[in-house]
Amino acid sequence: MPSTSSDRAVDHLPGGLKLLIAGGFGVGKTTLVGAVSEIAPLKTEATITEASVGVDDIALTGGKTTTTVALDFGRISIANEYVLFLFGLPGQERFWFMWDQLCIGALGVIVLVDTRRIEDSFEAVDYFERTGIPFLVAVNEFEGAQFSYTGPEVREALQLRPDVPVVMCDARSRTSAVNVLIALVKHLQTIDYRTVRPAAPELAAHEGSYI
Amino acid sequence: MSRGDPEAFVDSAAGRLIRPYAVAGGRTAPNEDFHLVTYVVATGRALGDLGPDHDDILSLCDRPISVAEVSALSGLPLAVTKILLSDLLGWRAIDTRAPVPVFERARPSTDLLEKVLDALYKL
Numbered sequence: 001m002p003s004t005s006s007d008r009a010v011d012h013l014p015g016g017l018k019l020l021i022a023g024g025f026g027v028g029k030t031t032l033v034g035a036v037s038e039i040a041p042l043k044t045e046a047t048i049t050e051a052s053v054g055v056d057d058i059a060l061t062g063g064k065t066t067t068t069v070a071l072d073f074g075r076i077s078i079a080n081e082y083v084l085f086l087f088g089l090p091g092q093e094r095f096w097f098m099w100d101q102l103c104i105g106a107l108g109v110i111v112l113v114d115t116r117r118i119e120d121s122f123e124a125v126d127y128f129e130r131t132g133i134p135f136l137v138a139v140n141e142f143e144g145a146q147f148s149y150t151g152p153e154v155r156e157a158l159q160l161r162p163d164v165p166v167v168m169c170d171a172r173s174r175t176s177a178v179n180v181l182i183a184l185v186k187h188l189q190t191i192d193y194r195t196v197r198p199a200a201p202e203l204a205a206h207e208g209s210y211i
Numbered sequence: 212m213s214r215g216d217p218e219a220f221v222d223s224a225a226g227r228l229i230r231p232y233a234v235a236g237g238r239t240a241p242n243e244d245f246h247l248v249t250y251v252v253a254t255g256r257a258l259g260d261l262g263p264d265h266d267d268i269l270s271l272c273d274r275p276i277s278v279a280e281v282s283a284l285s286g287l288p289l290a291v292t293k294i295l296l297s298d299l300l301g302w303r304a305i306d307t308r309a310p311v312p313v314f315e316r317a318r319p320s321t322d323l324l325e326k327v328l329d330a331l332y333k334l
Contacts, residue, residue, distance in 0.1 A: 042284070044279050085248050
């Protein structure tokens with residue numbers, strides 16, 4: 001029963017857009033979100049049920065245990081027309097099934113890398129290369145980091161395809177964090193989408209029941 | 212209960228004719244109308260006493276707001292938030308706008324990416 005009124009509130013709703021930030025625990029995902037967001041980062045919770053591995057747990061809960069996964073996010077308004085949301089992906093490997101759902105409809109992904117623990121990023125890079133979702137690698141240059149790497153060294157270490165951009169950043173700096181987003185959008189402008197597959201096409205109709 | 216005719220449970224004078232938990236009862240999967248960045252806004256339709264959870268969520272929808280923010284600000288998990296929003300949509304207490312489709316066999320529009328870039332340059 002569509003209304004015929006031209007000033008319905010729904011006509012003024014912005015279109016939601018989504019960017020994702022992946023990376024290991026403590027790499028600065030929430031810091032990056034906070035640096036660019038127009039609101040203080042918010043936290044929403046996905047409650048998931050996992051098969052329990054503990055015998056005691058099985059006795060108590062029938063073999064399933066409920067886990068809460070927090071998603072930090074912020075937002076940036078785009079010309080009163082759109083709102084761009086930035087979500088930090090849960091880093092733990094056992095939550096990767098959530099990535100499939102979170103990736104649906106995402107413009108692109110920032111893989112944030114801490115060069116002190118570069119190995120934490122291998123699997124994220126592999127995941128996004130497999131799913132075909134556009135991403136770039138942002139190297140968070142921690143002050144006093146024991147090892148300082150150049151972009152090419154990070155590219156080599158992560159065995160990135162030549163078309164994947166690598167940018168250096170300081171996730172605490174608004175200017176630097178904004179530059180990462182700009183680099184990602186510029187990257188999106190160069191992509192031949194005929195070769196890009198939607199992540200998890202079997203789930204593409206909706207996000208699913210976890211998030 | 213027919214999900215296709217939510218109107219059957221709303222009376223223009225009396226408001227909702229059945230309790231929220233009865234409407235939501237048994238559903239554990241959220242309505243597909245809601246994604247994290249789906250925008251919602253209250254229609255202003257008066258429904259009477261909805262119960263605290265629906266009331267809390269509906270009051271957050273006084274202004275345009277995303278599903279993710281409704282969840283964060285209400286403190287309710289996403290799945291629960293989506294179920295309650297499904298109820299409100301069924302009762303026509305809210306309107307929704309789906310996320311911008313960006314990844315369905317097509318690139319995001321050039322115009323969209325330009326607008327995003329412009330906004331980022333202004334930050």
